Amino acid sequence: MTTPTALVSLAALISLTPSEYEALSLSLGVAARSVLLSLAPAIFLAWILTRRFHGRFVLDALVHLPLVLPPVMVGYLLLILFGTHGILGAWLRVFHVRLIFTRNGAALATAVMSFPLMVRAIRISLEGIDRGLEDAARTLGAGAWDRFRSITLPLMLPGILAAVITAFAAGLGEFGAVITFVSNIPGETRTLPLALYSALQSPDGDTAAARIALISFLLGLSGLIVAEWFTRRMRSIRGR
Amino acid sequence: MLRADVKLTRSHFSLNTQFELPTPGVVALLGRSGCGKTTLINVLAGLCHAEKAHIELDDVVLEDTSRNINVPAEARRIGYVFQDARLFPHLNVEANLRYGLKRFLGKPYLSFEAVIELLGLGHLLNQKSSQLSGGERQRVAIGRALLAQPRLLLLDEPLAALDAARREEVLPYLESLRDQWAIPMVYVSHQYEEVLRLATHLVLMQSGSTIAQGDIGRMSLSPELRAIVGHDEIGAIIDGEVLGTDESGLTRVLIGHNQALDATTMRTLKVRTPITATGKKLRIQVLARDLIIATQAPEHLSVRNILKGRIHALARDDNDSDLVTVDVGGTRLLARITHSATRELGLRPGLNCWVLVKAVSLRGHAFNAGSSLTLHSSP
Structure with missing residues (x-):
């Protein structure tokens, strides 16, 4: 792309149509919620997976399953579990929580899909931490929770931040699981990739599709750049 | 404990x-x-x-x-x-x-x-x-x-x-x-x-x-x-107390805890060390390989330390050397000498002898363990 066309495109992007704006903010909202939803469980599972116990490999495989399953199948599984007649769906209805056809449902589907990425990133940072430091903290009088809070957590913080940014960026593009679980409802579940799909389906949607594609492209790229910048900065702060 | x-x-x-x-x-x-x-x-x-x-x-x-x-x-x-x-x-x-x-x-x-x-x-x-x-x-x-x-x-x-x-x-x-x-x-x-x-x-x-x-x-x-330490590191570790310095600047150290004054001259080691204050406690390592044993009173030698003692025990160290434990006024020293030397001098437990060691081959370290305040170890 040459510089003048890029500028023209950027200028065009500044004035988003209402439906584009809706899809963009929905995408950001869904991705943010999915990260919030999966962060604590991901830290916990990453921590568990660095310990030795029986059945660790089974748990490891389960965590990574969404990476290898077709996204449509994950959406289908969620539909079975959280649908109106699903086991969990029926239970949640007692609390007046409905996930199917809602943006919260979209966030759940996105969270499940990006969960392995998150666990992986956190786990790598955990494995880089010298376990001997925890022993040192023990001899200095720190109990288990104290050690986790004062030593392990701060040391894995760069990994957690990288995981959050990666999962957020990946969450912006989730398609298969979302459309299967919560359908494609404008203003509620129609995120950028779903809007792109809809535009492609309509006979005169070429321009709309191109615009959405460009928005997605720029969004993804800036996400990755921010992630990289953050990791480097954290490294230099820690002097490593 | x-x-x-x-x-x-x-x-x-x-x-x-x-x-x-x-x-x-x-x-x-x-x-x-x-x-x-x-x-x-x-x-x-x-x-x-x-x-x-x-x-x-x-x-x-x-x-x-x-x-x-x-x-x-x-x-x-x-x-x-x-x-x-x-x-x-x-x-x-x-x-x-x-x-x-x-x-x-x-x-x-x-x-x-x-x-x-x-x-x-x-x-x-x-x-x-x-x-x-x-x-x-x-x-x-x-x-x-x-x-x-x-x-x-x-x-x-x-x-x-x-x-x-x-x-x-x-x-x-x-x-x-x-x-x-x-x-x-x-x-x-x-x-x-x-x-x-x-x-x-x-x-x-x-x-x-x-x-x-x-x-x-x-x-x-x-x-x-x-069995654990190398041959060259073997030697008696003795605690002593600084008596003062001699005319050439060497520190005079009284070894052993026997306070019988008449034996003082025979129990004094001259050591080259920066620690010279009278009364200071000192730990000295006397390497076995640095000791010489004489069965007659030696004369006209440059060696600064000549101690009178009695052979306490003899042990075979390896094929060609023996370890001789010598009792010097209650303090034991260890000397490594060749097996042939043991034979020619007729060394045996109970024999009176002189132990010679150069002042420059002795190392002194400050050592005051347990002398000052004691830690309150109860919680």
């Missing part, structure tokens, strides 16, 4: 150890690499599980597997200085030092200021741990462990990763720790040189077992030590 009785079995390794240390004091666990020294102190610290363990420190039982007592590591109040320092990389030096202090709930008996002062850490407080030199890292690690107000300090080869110059940056601090604060320490090492400067007691370990233990003076003569 520290008592430890530990048995542990792993797939390729087993540990079977008993030792005792009168507190305050410094016990050195000496043995070749891989003999189980680190595993043993990990059990003492509570970081490693043993099938059978009885650990008692000043009448407090920390672990007794037969009675299901096991105080967790974080509640044992045993400080640990690791070989690799293990400073927390996300905290600066001051926060590292205060980590254990913050978690100590009682009234501290070692203040932050006193520890900083003793270890010379004042100018490092705001530095990141990654900016420190190896010697500084270990000093910070020692300070951090001390500030957690330990009843006992474990040191796992704290100097092993340092070169000779950096070692000298740390060793004097450990000596003052022993002499000024009388902190009980268990010092793990395979370096006899460090051990003889620091330890009051010695426990010898070989493939997972304690093979001999006792007061360092006695242990320096023991045959078990020869």
Whole structure:
């Protein structure tokens, strides 16, 4: 792309149509919620997976399953579990929580899909931490929770931040699981990739599709750049 | 008193150890690499599980597997200085030092200021741990462990990763720790040189077992030590007291504890050492290879030290040399001489003899263990 066309495109992007704006903010909202939803469980599972116990490999495989399953199948599984007649769906209805056809449902589907990425990133940072430091903290009088809070957590913080940014960026593009679980409802579940799909389906949607594609492209790229910048900065702060 | 009785079995390794240390004091666990020294102190610290363990420190039982007592590591109040320092990389030096202090709930008996002062850490407080030199890292690690107000300090080869110059940056601090604060320490090492400067007691370990233990003076003569320490490092370690200096600047040291004054001249060693203040306690290593034995009073020799003694025992050292234990006014020295010399001089136990050693081949180290304030070791 040459510089003048890029500028023209950027200028065009500044004035988003209402439906584009809706899809963009929905995408950001869904991705943010999915990260919030999966962060604590991901830290916990990453921590568990660095310990030795029986059945660790089974748990490891389960965590990574969404990476290898077709996204449509994950959406289908969620539909079975959280649908109106699903086991969990029926239970949640007692609390007046409905996930199917809602943006919260979209966030759940996105969270499940990006969960392995998150666990992986956190786990790598955990494995880089010298376990001997925890022993040192023990001899200095720190109990288990104290050690986790004062030593392990701060040391894995760069990994957690990288995981959050990666999962957020990946969450912006989730398609298969979302459309299967919560359908494609404008203003509620129609995120950028779903809007792109809809535009492609309509006979005169070429321009709309191109615009959405460009928005997605720029969004993804800036996400990755921010992630990289953050990791480097954290490294230099820690002097490593 | 520290008592430890530990048995542990792993797939390729087993540990079977008993030792005792009168507190305050410094016990050195000496043995070749891989003999189980680190595993043993990990059990003492509570970081490693043993099938059978009885650990008692000043009448407090920390672990007794037969009675299901096991105080967790974080509640044992045993400080640990690791070989690799293990400073927390996300905290600066001051926060590292205060980590254990913050978690100590009682009234501290070692203040932050006193520890900083003793270890010379004042100018490092705001530095990141990654900016420190190896010697500084270990000093910070020692300070951090001390500030957690330990009843006992474990040191796992704290100097092993340092070169000779950096070692000298740390060793004097450990000596003052022993002499000024009388902190009980268990010092793990395979370096006899460090051990003889620091330890009051010695426990010898070989493939997972304690093979001999006792007061360092006695242990320096023991045959078990020869199995672990190199030939050239064998020799009596004796404690003495500075009498003054002679006309040539050598320090005169009275050895042995026998106060019979008539024998003073025969029990004085002249040593080249910077320690000259009268009354100062000194530890001297007399290497066996540096001693000469004479069966007649020697004359016209440059050697500065001629002591009169009596042969106590003879032992074969290796194919061509013997180790001769000589009693000099109650103090025992060890001499290595060739087997042919033993034969020609007709050396035998009970024979009167003279022991010769050059002043320049003696090394003196400051040693004041247990002389000043005693640590309150109860919680």
